[in-house]
Amino acid sequence: MTEPGDPRPLVNLEGVNKHFGTLHVLKDINLSVARGEVVVVIGPSGGGKSTLCRLVNRLETIDAGKITFDGQELPAEGKALARFRSDVGMVFQSFNLFSHKTILENVTLGPIKVRKVSKSEADKRGMELLERVGIASQAGKYPAQLSGGQQQRTAIARALAMNPKMILFDEPTSALDPEMVQEVLDVMTGLARDGMTMMVVTHEMGFARRAANRVVFMAGGEIVEEAEPDAFFTNPRTDRARDFLSKILTH
Amino acid sequence: MDDLIKYAPDLLAGFLENVKLSLICAVLALVLGTILVSMRVSPTPVLRGAGTVYVNIVRNTPLTLVLAFSSLGLSDTIGLAFSATPSTNSFWLVVFGLSAYTATFVCEALRAGINTVPLGQAEAARAIGLTFLQSLRLIILPQAFRTVVAPLGSVMIAMIKNTTVAIAGGYLMESAFVMRDTFDDTGVSIPIFVGLVIAFMAVTLPVGFVTSRLASKLAVAR
Incomplete structure (x- = not known):
């Protein structure tokens, strides 16, 4: 878990470069993010x-440089990468809620399938999180039935459910x-x-x-x-x- | 009409063989097709390549040749045998060939479905820590499958009708062969022909009807 008092940065980018084809989109990026920042x-x-x-969660790869998270270099692929990503929540511009799952299922899928939490426990915690973001009453609906704001709050609850x-x-x-x-x-x-x-x-x-x-x-x-x-x-x-x-x- | 009544028991027994072949091949083709599409979209180049080569070769080979290969190549030459009884053995060889063939069409239908699933779905799945196989199984394929239920219905209809070329695999008990055999003995009979067509339509029409109903019922709202 994140210890706010830990002086080491949680994320550290060193000399990161990234190209899309000939376009140099990131040039020598140095940046660190402290715990709780x-x-x-x-x-x-x-x-x-x-x-x-x-x-930062390797949805894009880098061409040069080094990114560390919690002192470890980001895993390149496979199970280690999946495990790392489960510790880093991501909220997208276009929400990207799972269209075929209900609001509650969107929030509990990660805990059940990745963290191996029991369904009843995941549901309980999922409802708490939906309560926290103010959409508990929509738990049984599908994403397309919600407003954009409600969908994005669901996405935040989905990220929080992993205890990132x-x-x-x-x-x-x-x-x-x-x-x-x-x-x-x-x-x-x-x-x-x-x-x-x-x-x-x-x-x-x-x-x-x-x-x-x-x-x-x-x-x-x-x-x-x-x-x-x-x-x-x-x-x-x-x-x-x-x-x-x-x-x-x-x- | 008399012909139809006289030969009905033989034809029905043959037709049940078509139904049996269809049911078994449907299950196998769906399973194998899902495995093939998983290979074709996998991040591993070797699997992707193997899936692509398989689909392109088998899908573009005439079914009669695929079945002939099952029977002559796999069974007679290499010695693959499912059973000591010749008719049972050729039944399973046809199942093998027809499933292997139909799976390529299932694969391509599913792949078209996968292309309709927005990239953001896969990114969100990865972002919560699902592995490639988990995101495929839990997020991508369920949505892909729902969008291609109707085309999969067409694949299944084609497969049901394709059971009538089982003779190419050496299987002589299905209805189309029984019909030809009867015609050879007694002369062509329009009622028998029509009767068999109706029997097939009794199976394929519901498949088309049910799958198009399912397609609109299962459609994913975005």
């Missing part, structure tokens, strides 16, 4: 934010109708307050200010600036960040 990654589209997020050491959020509110963004951000803010280690790719500056310990600004495949939220939003050090913020914060 909430890191928000922001920046213009196509800057490599999502790819960075997906590297960390949760990755890849633009969790970008596919939501505006009135549903807040309900998802509220759940995320609650997690941050409870000490969950989180890496969040988002365009929600309000969330970054309120919940982040650190803001990472990415553009053109590079980490351009890293700072505490207040410092970053009030006094960005780089022109690139100033330019980005002036475009999104003037409205």
